[in-house]
Amino acid sequence: MESPSAFSSGVRRSHQPDTEGAITIAESVFRQIRQAIVEGSIPTGSKISEPELAKTYGVSRGPLREAIGRLEACSLVVRKPNVGARVMTMSNEQLLDIYYVREALEGMAARLAATQMSDTEIDKLRELLSMHGSEIEQEHGQAYFQKEGDLDFHYRIIKGSKNERLINLLCNDLYYQMRLYRYQFGMRSRRVPRAYNEHEYIVDAIANRDGEMAELLMRSHIRSSRKNIEQMLKEKALATGSNAS
Amino acid sequence: MESPSAFSSGVRRSHQPDTEGAITIAESVFRQIRQAIVEGSIPTGSKISEPELAKTYGVSRGPLREAIGRLEACSLVVRKPNVGARVMTMSNEQLLDIYYVREALEGMAARLAATQMSDTEIDKLRELLSMHGSEIEQEHGQAYFQKEGDLDFHYRIIKGSKNERLINLLCNDLYYQMRLYRYQFGMRSRRVPRAYNEHEYIVDAIANRDGEMAELLMRSHIRSSRKNIEQMLKEKALATGSNAS
DNA sequence: GTTTCTTATATTGTCGACAATATATACTAA
């Protein structure tokens, strides 16, 4: 509804194809719903009613279904034939599964980034990191993670790998799921300062063009994050008394 | 066309939902096209004409488009808005990209399999492996590679990780692309015997419940495979005289 | 002869309607 692309308005003047842009309704609705999901506007586990959402976004069921298909492709919704789609609810096991995948993929990304990133890219990464550092001092660390600054850092390294497949897997699929989880569980990390230091070490390794070390550090970084979450889940299970298998 | 699920035929007798099966036309046609692509029946790079394929499979364009969407999700086709879809053509770079991703993911899979696979699963894996061994002796390894027996082994270990996300990524996406590539380039591996031995070492590590070692060996295995391919690509480039960047 | 613009054709994207399936409601029987 908002943001009508500058070219789509008005009449096409020539017969040259829209070499770029060319946003389709299905794609637009897909992005909107995805945003709504990771923000929590559409609650976890809730049913996706096609007629309802179609009316909400003012489109027909056709493109809407295509949008749902894409959401399913990145695991943000699960769909049962003839029944419908629900927003994914992430079990503890699924969350940990994702961390193992991240450990493997981002470790590789760091290794590749150490050889693929340009010097200027590394400089900019350092800049970003020091910016985060000052934010942490100011706001006692909460802002850093809350505002998804942590993700920025990881994104940069992933992109730095210059491996298209790796980038797609992590940035288009896993990281949206991470954000969804973050909403679902609403956890605050207690290890912000330590995580920040780990980030610094990783950048150092990349700057030294030491791929082996960069991978080790990145894997250790993500592994620590996973163990932290495992710990929190354990405490949570004790607190509620409910036994999570 | 074949394999009509046992329940879908006949009249529904009760109002219980089809808790299982429930195959939709879109899903069916998706699988058929996917098979056709990895077999090479639909050539690499060829355009996917919606009206044409709809007639071929005897369905409307609706479910066909959904099928194409799923093919796009696993990168078997690339789609440009308002233009259409083409079967993916894998560049050398893309192929190598995939190998890096495989190295990371399957390495992790082997690590997890070492702790997650049951003893009987490991026994069955050994069985499969020795079967492959005898096949290789008989037919000098070509059949082994051609019949994709190699993939069986990797599948087992991936499944053995018991990590749903890992399994999905590898088995539903990357491996179909690998098969497509195998058709596109029609390469024969020269390192079947060596690969077989590497497989044995990997199983040993898993049987010893040594995840660290299993990961190292699996990564080395895939890395060797990649380097072999890099070598072949280099030779190919020299032979044709065309310079691949 | 080449290039540019115009027209025509084909394909993709979108829509509304119908069919098939699942879920909810009402009813009957024990």
Next chain:
DNA sequence: TTAGTATATATTGTCGACAATATAAGAAAC
């Protein structure tokens, strides 16, 4: 009252038709 069954309703899956865009064919200008 409860279990089971039959009806009614709602939702999903599929279809054919229309609109928008891109590609191909043809005409005009240089």
